[in-house]
Amino acid sequence: MKMINRGHKLAIVIIVTFTIISLYSIINTFFQSNSESEAFYSTLAGFVRLAIECIIFMFFYRGYLWARVVLVIEMCIYAMIALYALIFAHTFYLQILLYFILYTGTLALLFSKPIKSYQTYKKTGRIENSNLPE
Numbered sequence: 001m002k003m004i005n006r007g008h009k010l011a012i013v014i015i016v017t018f019t020i021i022s023l024y025s026i027i028n029t030f031f032q033s034n035s036e037s038e039a040f041y042s043t044l045a046g047f048v049r050l051a052i053e054c055i056i057f058m059f060f061y062r063g064y065l066w067a068r069v070v071l072v073i074e075m076c077i078y079a080m081i082a083l084y085a086l087i088f089a090h091t092f093y094l095q096i097l098l099y100f101i102l103y104t105g106t107l108a109l110l111f112s113k114p115i116k117s118y119q120t121y122k123k124t125g126r127i128e129n130s131n132l133p134e
Contacts, residue, residue, distance in 0.1 A: 001127065007118025010109055014071075015057045017102070022050045063122025072110050079103035 026046035033039035056074075059067035082100035089096060109115060121127060 003114050003117045004121045004127065007112075007114035007116070007121075010112065010114055011061055011118060014106055014109060015061065018053065018106075019050070019057070021099075021102075022046065022053060026050065060119075061122075063119040065119065065123070068110055068115070068119060072107060075103045075107045075110065079107065
């Protein structure tokens with residue numbers, strides 16, 4: 001049960017972290033826009049992305065495997081974009097480096113045993129033998 005509780009906490013940390021990052025991204029693009037129409041469309045796109053991520057997070061929290069696969073693909077894409085930006089960008093090195101570390105760390109967490117145990121427990125309602133106390 002300890003592994004499942006740890007997986008539950010990690011799932012909540014992943015969800016909260018990426019919700020905060022999405023909100024920061026929406027606010028950042030709004031204030032860095034050059035015109036009102038650009039600000040409107042970039043903010044609208046940010047809210048659409050946030051809504052889609054929240055739906056995926058809801059299914060991830062409920063234990064659906066496909067949601068974890070979608071998150072893995074999303075984190076891989078974000079990590080590749082951050083790596084590309086690290087190599088070729090001329091500004092915001094620290095911010096891009098932090099994003100890259102966050103995305104690759106999240107990838108490692110998504111493949112961790114606590115997350116897998118938690119999702120198995122949420123989906124099936126049973127505890128795996130490896131989670132029983134010794």
